[in-house]
Amino acid sequence: MPQAARTIPQAFRGAVAQFPDRTAVTAPDGDLTYRELDTRTDALAAELVRAGARRGSLVTLLTPRGTDLVVGMLGILKAGAAYLPIDPEYPPARIAWTLRDSGSPLAVVTPATAPLLPGAGRHPDVRAVTLDGPPAAPAGPAAPDPAGDGTDLAYVIYTSGSTGDPKGVQVEQHSVLRLFDVVREHLAFDEHDVWSMFHSAAFDFSVWEIWGPLLSGGRLLIVPREVARAPEAFRDLVRAQGVTVLSQTPSAFHGLMAADLRTAPDPGALRLVILGGEALDVAALRPWADRYGTDRPRLVNMYGITEATVHASCRPLDRTDLDRRGPSPIGAPLADLAFHLLGEDGTPPADGEPGELFIEGPGVARGYLGRPDLDAERFVAHVGADGVRRRRLRTGDRVVALPEGGYGYLGRVDDQLKIRGHRVEPGEIEAVLAGHDEVRRAVVVPHDHGDGDVRLIAYVQSAAAPESLAAELAKLAGELLPAHMCPSRYVTLAGLPLTANGKVDKDRLPAPPGAAGPAAAAGPTAGTAERISAIWRSVLDVPHVGADEDFFSLGGTSLSLVRMFARVNEEFDTDLDITVLIGGATVGALAPHVDAALAQRARHLTETP
Known part of the structure; x- marks a missing residue:
């Protein structure tokens, strides 16, 4: 990354100058070299400017996980605008709400995603620019980057909101550039690295996964969505593509570890495993550390928050951490950030006592889009001992300074949750x-189904019939919320338990009733689909599973998928690979594979003398 780079496009042009013919992006729809990516993004930037994009504009990015996603991001930035990533898998109502709230006048789409815009792309307030393959001919020499500097917006990413509406976090370009400048000395990444993009572009972990390689001359591997949902397939992809920098939430890494344990030890080219997005139970890494140690690949826990540009601290892990009890170790703040712990009275707590974490430094975001009231609450002004007025981000996280140095994460001071990052x-x-x-x-609360498989349970006060109400609420949630925010169970109560202050007493909420009996209820004489369905009901804790109902739509997670598949193989004494579900995770899709495996085994037994 050129030292003088003030914007992300300038830093990217430095990588193009050094490595024009190296592969920049590997995606399900093909590869792009740095030169090719530069050419395509120049063409898009010019088209966006003609469509009205200006310095400071906010352009929606609604594309699948492929080369168009990266072309869209970089092209928007080259036009002087900021990108607003929206996951095409979000419900149409959520997409429409985000467009309205953001006021984004332009959207970069593909032919496949254009129909997802309100009015099928004919919304009067949103002009669509469609990516449909590389330009037929060069659009002329590259135009100079629009006048801009590091204080220009890079992106707006929406996060969940406590009052019922999501909120858009505005992050400036200098905050992204300094992140990689600061961590490079610790993690030593360069043009030889291959970074996997596992997460949705609408999740800020993707900022780290995408710009890490593209600003240093490395290669970005975009993981297909169906592979990201299948740990065995993802493990094979990581090995085959020579991934060196792997970024995972602890929940997702747990699934990858389980898949890895079913094969011969082989870390491939991995040299860094970056864990972040949610609290880490370090002891859960023992099976991996027993296989590979903690040095190659290195295991690094990074604490962060969207409002502080992805990562705010770094903690390399070693074997002594596996036996450590207590808070999740998040290490020391990055070199250009400062951590401050404050008690409820606004003063620092005594040594060894927890406090709420406030972050200060150039990683702190500009603020929330169109939410000055929330800005005042979360981005607070502080006058230091030197008399200089500085901004601090109030994280809402409870943290404690550890005796050996660094910090430990204890949880939230409010009700906010982390679900799969x-x-x-x-x-x-x-x-x-x-x-x-x-x-x-x-009221919605988390419920741990074991092995870190945390799902949401909704308790509702209603006089309606529970079964029909649950179906209606599931439909309602599916229409308005992303999949990771949809409860897996709905429990209907005549009244919710309350505290003396009239608040819901979550400690007195009844445990969710077991919805399904043991899988053995479908005996060996039952049909294949029926036996699989019984396993799914048990793992998912739901009363009914239709042949064509998607595992994830029923509340499943990558962790529960791994557990379910192991149960199916045990039930039928098969050795199927989870990749058979890439085409669709339904009972109807899985049953024929089981039947085929059983038939093949029967033929083998018949033919064996």
């Missing part, structure tokens, strides 16, 4: 459920 405000989900005519009140 995504920030989830229960209030946003509760507001959606309370919009149902039959619901008087709703």
Whole structure:
């Protein structure tokens, strides 16, 4: 990255100058060299400028996981604008709401995603620019980057909101550039690295995964969505593509570890495993450390928050951490950031006592899009001992300074949750459920199904029939919320338990009733689909599973998928690979594979003398 680079496009042009013919992006739809990516993004930038993009504009990015995603991001930035990534898998109502709230006048789409825009791309307030392959001919010499500097916006990413509406976090370009400048000395990444993009572009972990390689001359590997959901397939992809820098939430890495344990030890080219996005239980890494140690690949825990540009601290892990009890170690703040712990009275706590974490430094975001009230609450002014006024981010996280140095993460000071790395405000989900005519009140809480498989349970106060209400609420949530925010169970109560202050007493909420009996209820004489369905009901804790119902739509996670598949192989004494579900995770799709494996085994036994 050129030292003089003030913007992301300038830094990228430095990589192009050094490595024009190296592969920049490997994606399901093909590869792009740095030169090819530069050419395509110049063409898009010119088209966006003609369509009205200007310095400071906000352009929606609604593309699948492929080369178009990267072309869209970089082209938008080259036009002087900032990108607003929206996951095409989000419900149409969520996409429409985000467009309205952001006021984004332009959207970069593909032929496949254009119909997802309100009015199928004919929305009067949003002009669509469609990516349909590389330009037929060069659009002329590259135009100079629009006048700009590091204070220009890079992106706006929406996170869950406690009041019922998501909020857009505005991050400036200098905050992204300094992130990689600061961590490079610790992690030593360069043009020889291959970074995997595992996460959705609408999740800020992707900022780290995408710009890490593209600003240093490395190669970005975009993981297909269906592979990201299948740990065995993802493990094979990491090995085959020579991934060196792997970024995972602890939940996702747990699934990868389980898949890896079923094969011969082989870390491939991996040299760094970056864990972040949610609290890490270090002891859970023992199976991996027993196989590979903690040095090659290195295991690094990084704490962060969207409002502090992805990562704010770094903690390399070693074997002594595996036996450590207590808070999750998040290490020391990055070199250009400062951590401050404050108690409820606004003063620093005593040594060894926890406090709320405030972050200060150039990684702190500009603020929330169109939310000055929330800005005042979360981005607070502080006058230091030197008399200089500085901004601090109030994280809402409870942290403690550790005796050996660094910090430990204890949890939230409010109700915010982390589900598979995504920030989830229960209030946003509760507001959606309370919009149902039959619901008087709703509360959403996490429930750990074991091995870190955390799912959401919704308790609703209603006089309606529980089974029909649950189906209606699931439909409502699916229409308005991303999949990671949809509860896996709905429990109907005549009244919610309250504290003396009239708040819901979550400690007195009943445990969710077991929905399914043991899988053995479908005996060996039952049909294949019926036996698989019984396993799914048990693993997912749901009363019914239809032949064509998607595993993830029923509340499944990557961890529960691994557990379910192991149960199926045990039930039928098969050795199927989870990749058979890449085409669709349904009972109807899995049953024929099981039948085929059983038939092949029967033929083998018949033919064996």
